[in-house]
Amino acid sequence: MTANVLQKGVPLVEMRRISKSFSSVQVLSGVDFTLSRGEVLALLGENGAGKSTLMKILCGIHRPSSGEVFIDGESLTLGNTQAAQRAGVSVIHQEFNLIPTLTVRENLFLGQEEFVLKRLPVKQEKEKANAIFQRLGVSLNMESRVSSLTVAEQQLVEIGKALLLDSKVIVMDEPTAALSPQEVKGLFEVIRELQGQGISVIYISHRLDEIFEISDRITVLRDGTHVATKPTRELSRDQLIELMVGRTLEQEFPKRNVVIGENRLVANNLSRGRKVQDVSFLVKRGEIVALTGLIGAGRTEVARLLFGADHLESGKITLNGKSMRINSPRQAIAAGIGFLTEDRKTQGLVVNQSVLHNFGLPNLRKFSGAYGINHRQERNAFASFQKSMRIKLANPNQPAKTLSGGNQQKVVLAKWLERNSDVVIFDEPTRGIDVGARYDIYQLMNKLAADGKAILMISSELPEVLGMADRILVMHEGRLTGEITDVKNATQEQIMALAVQ
Amino acid sequence: MIKKLLNSDFIAHYGSVFVLLLLCSYYSYATYGEQHPISPSAGKVLGKRIAAEVGDGSVLIVIRNTAGDRTFAKAIETELKARSVSVFGTVAGSPAEIRKAIEQAGESGQKISAIATHQPGSLFGPLREGNINKLREKHSALSEVQVVFPKSYFWPSFLTRENIVNVVNQNADIAIIAIGMTMVIITAGIDLSVGSLLAISAVMTAISLESFGGADASVVTMIACGVLGILACAVCGLFNGVMVTFFRVPAFIVTLATLMIARGLALIMAVRYQASLSGGATEGTPEAISIQADAFNWLGNGVTLGIPNPIILMIVLYLSAHYLMSQTAFGRYVYAVGGNSEAARLSGVPVMGVLIAVYVICGTMAGIGGVVDASRFEGGRPNAGELYELQVIAAVVVGGTSLAGGEGKIFGTLIGAMIIAVIQNGLNMAGVKSYEQKVVFGGLILAAVILDQLKKRR
Known part of the structure; x- marks a missing residue:
């Protein structure tokens, strides 16, 4: 796909026999890892496989229990972020390290000012920054505030920062999680540009399509060990999944056989400002309806209106044939709607509190008796979900923040399942979740549909939309622009055409 | 084994118990001497x-x-x-x-x-x-x-029943108000108005008791007047809560305003009342309104089963608050709102209702503190409770409640209040002047918060 720019000789990054344990838990054991100059290497593995730990060792956040790291043949001082940065390693985390109130230029040069009290060389800074962005083939206004930029633009600022530091390796952790398909394309162009200039990229993602598109080689980790490193073109999608999961999943999207019944949820002419304009649709018993479109098209806003999280300006919601007036999430929950939010950490969970308390939160009325909460009933209810959903945790009293993303999502799911809502809205249910856990979540969605629930699934991932939905709704700039009923024969291009209009 | 103990929930939540015990044993050691009983x-x-x-x-x-x-x-x-x-x-x-x-x-x-x-x-x-x-x-x-x-015999003068009961009794009102403050702080809020609310309650109770009963007020009248004072504070708490939720004014600002307004109102009420006593002949003074009914001091100065009544009241309130916070949905809601109010709202927690409720509870506790104060001093003092808010917040913080919200335990606050009380008592016994004590308490609060941060970093 791309011209092979692998060079012979010393690899750019070589990590030898890296082991790491956190208080008696072995996270990595003897992992070897190499990266050549100008290469895009995809680092794959389920959540908890040790990808992030390996990258944190590379960039000096963690010190390995044993092992060595060489960059350009030179030994790297371990456990020192500044040494790693000097050696040319930059990381772009999922949460950006940018200060939203400062401008692009100020962010780019933050921490690199040579004098604290001298006047800043604004002009030189601008020239330098413009040169960098020219190299990437993009243009950005240097003086706009970072808070006014889109996620994709902010990502470019991060990449620019890495280039300013003369980085040779850029680690990108789930860089496309919050990007629309078009923005992903733009990012890939930038990555190819970097590659052409001899800069290597370590690309961490759960989206297999992207990995096949952008990477030269793939390294797979499983349970803290190195499973395989192979050129991308020698691998098929199924082989890759098998390497990651360690077993064959019959298919990525489990099948279901559900009889679709009468209307469960009917939304008529929902409107709120410019974000949601005149949106009407319905979801039936046993049906999974996907709501897709570009990021910012108003999909989440529709869900928030249905759930009473935002004020509905006009429109009508009918649930099980009864017209509903929903003013708050509390009312929505009482009426039988559940909402798995897009962002687990800020909206789905009270992360400092225990898993059990998070699970109980919408269900306390059910668990409460005359003398307060029946703790045993609550624990038992959770234990049954923990077993059936294979939630991995040491103790239900541990804080929710200590769980991996997939397990956190399962906890959120469990609390709504316990609630037994008639309508469940999933907003990006598998974002940042590995293949194995995804499969579990898809199976749960199927089970809900089989139980006669109505499911509205918001997703940006088109393979997921095509694989799971009975019907697909597409939004663009606050309006519904199309509906695809024949999902079996639908294509990604067909959806994109509706999404960009 | 030791590690397991250190990581246990009990240590995490109530580790300050050991600080308190350590303090008590130190003072017992330091005040060990010949005792000449006069009891x-x-x-x-x-x-x-x-x-x-x-x-x-x-x-x-x-x-x-x-x-x-x-x-x-x-x-x-x-x-x-x-x-x-x-x-x-x-x-x-x-x-x-x-x-x-x-x-x-x-x-x-x-x-x-x-x-x-x-x-x-x-x-x-x-x-x-x-x-x-x-x-x-x-x-x-x-x-x-x-x-x-x-x-005569040898015994630590700190560790006498009389002294311990005295220390607890003197700080019972602070500890009672700290119950409400703990709830407010767990929701990531703050209530600076408690000291002034205490004065409002004390003055209201005194004025109403003088007006409706005088020297021979019945028990029912006394209770009604106390409830009136407490209700007045609950209304002020409601005001705080409404401002914080509906008008989205930061709690710090709202309660700072209430602190000033309520103190002013307490003084105005006292002055007007005293002016009315003299038929308008004098302007009145902002001094205590003395309560004639002798039986009223039962609450503040009385003893039941050998324990002063304020302590009994404090224990009852702490037990109820602990039950509320650990066993009921309301308690869970309070923690959830403080931990992440958006996630709580999207889980069906009535966030606004919970916030208003905690401010009302905090006001009510200040009101109860005011009635105890009025009973103890046999009069409504419009200057009562000045700077109490700081002592109360100090007790809550020393007790391990995080100002960032979402974390804290009711009994932690009781221990915090007692730690401060015991240190104060010890310093008094050692003859440290009250102005010198301020330095110690400032340091104590800092130390408590640093300890909390270190615990989190672990």
Whole structure:
């Protein structure tokens, strides 16, 4: 796909026999890892496989229990972020390290000012920054505030920062999680540009399509060990999944056989400002309806209106044939709607509190008796979900923040399942979740549909939309622009055409 | 094993218990010394001893002229009478007065076989060995007299029942208000108005009690007036809560405003009331409105089963609050709102209702504190509770509640309040001046917060 720019000789990054344990838990054991100059290497593995730990060792956040790291043949001082940065390693985390109130230029040069009290060389800074962005083939206004930029633009600022530091390796952790398909394309162009200039990229993602598109080689980790490193073109999608999961999943999207019944949820002419304009649709018993479109098209806003999280300006919601007036999430929950939010950490969970308390939160009325909460009933209810959903945790009293993303999502799911809502809205249910856990979540969605629930699934991932939905709704700039009923024969291009209009 | 213990929930939540115990043991060590009991129970023991050991004459009791001494003398007298030993009389006063009284007793001719007193009394001039001998020779009635007083023993003066009860009792109002403050702080809020609300409650209670009952107010009237004062504070709490939720004014600002407004209102009420007493002849003064009904001081100064009533009230309120916070949905909601209000709202928690409720509870607790204050001082003091908000917040923070919200335990606050009380008591005993103590308390609060941060980093 791309011209092979692998060079012979010393690899750019070589990590030898890296082991790491956190208080008696072995996270990595003897992992070897190499990266050549100008290469895009995809680092794959389920959540908890040790990808992030390996990258944190590379960039000096963690010190390995044993092992060595060489960059350009030179030994790297371990456990020192500044040494790693000097050696040319930059990381772009999922949460950006940018200060939203400062401008692009100020962010780019933050921490690199040579004098604290001298006047800043604004002009030189601008020239330098413009040169960098020219190299990437993009243009950005240097003086706009970072808070006014889109996620994709902010990502470019991060990449620019890495280039300013003369980085040779850029680690990108789930860089496309919050990007629309078009923005992903733009990012890939930038990555190819970097590659052409001899800069290597370590690309961490759960989206297999992207990995096949952008990477030269793939390294797979499983349970803290190195499973395989192979050129991308020698691998098929199924082989890759098998390497990651360690077993064959019959298919990525489990099948279901559900009889679709009468209307469960009917939304008529929902409107709120410019974000949601005149949106009407319905979801039936046993049906999974996907709501897709570009990021910012108003999909989440529709869900928030249905759930009473935002004020509905006009429109009508009918649930099980009864017209509903929903003013708050509390009312929505009482009426039988559940909402798995897009962002687990800020909206789905009270992360400092225990898993059990998070699970109980919408269900306390059910668990409460005359003398307060029946703790045993609550624990038992959770234990049954923990077993059936294979939630991995040491103790239900541990804080929710200590769980991996997939397990956190399962906890959120469990609390709504316990609630037994008639309508469940999933907003990006598998974002940042590995293949194995995804499969579990898809199976749960199927089970809900089989139980006669109505499911509205918001997703940006088109393979997921095509694989799971009975019907697909597409939004663009606050309006519904199309509906695809024949999902079996639908294509990604067909959806994109509706999404960009 | 030790590691497991250190990581256990109990240590994480109530580790401050050990700080408190450590403090108590240090002060016990530091105040270890000879004790000279002057308590009623010591008087009873002494009476028993005199009845058993001393001859058939009557007994003269010699004390200083203080309230404590009088109860001591009373206890001796009662015990002696119960054992049918005749009591010649009780002499209270200066050494000179006592000398005169003893001379008179000697001249009266009635046989006196013992002079009962306490250790400080035994050091009075007339009771010293040489002087007593002279008296024995001088008066035949006194020829067999001996001076008896309760035995001294070694014990830490910090660790006496009297002192401990006193420390807790004096800080009961702070601890009660800290219950409400803990809930507010768990929701990531703050309530600066508690001190002023306490004054409002005290003044309201006093004025209404004077107006509706006066000196012979019935118990029902008293309760109604107390409830009125508490209700006034609950309304102020409601105001705080509404401002914080509906108008989205930061809690710090709202309650700062309430702090000033409520203090002003308390003073205005007191001044107007006093002006009305004189029929408008004077402008009135911002001084305490004294409560005539004597029975009203039962709450603040009374004792039930040997425990002062404010302490009993405090314990009851703490138990209820602990139940509320740990066993009910409301408690869970409070923690959830503080931990992540958006996630809580999307889980169906009535966030606004919970916030308003905690401010109302906080106001109510301040109101209860005000009634206790009015009862203890037998009057409504418009200046009561000044700077209480800081002491209360200090107790909550030292008790391990995070100002960032979402974390904290009700009993942690009780321990925090007691840690501060015990340190204060110890410093007082050591003769540290109150202005010097401020430095210590500032440092203490810092240390508590740093400890909390270190615990989190682990």
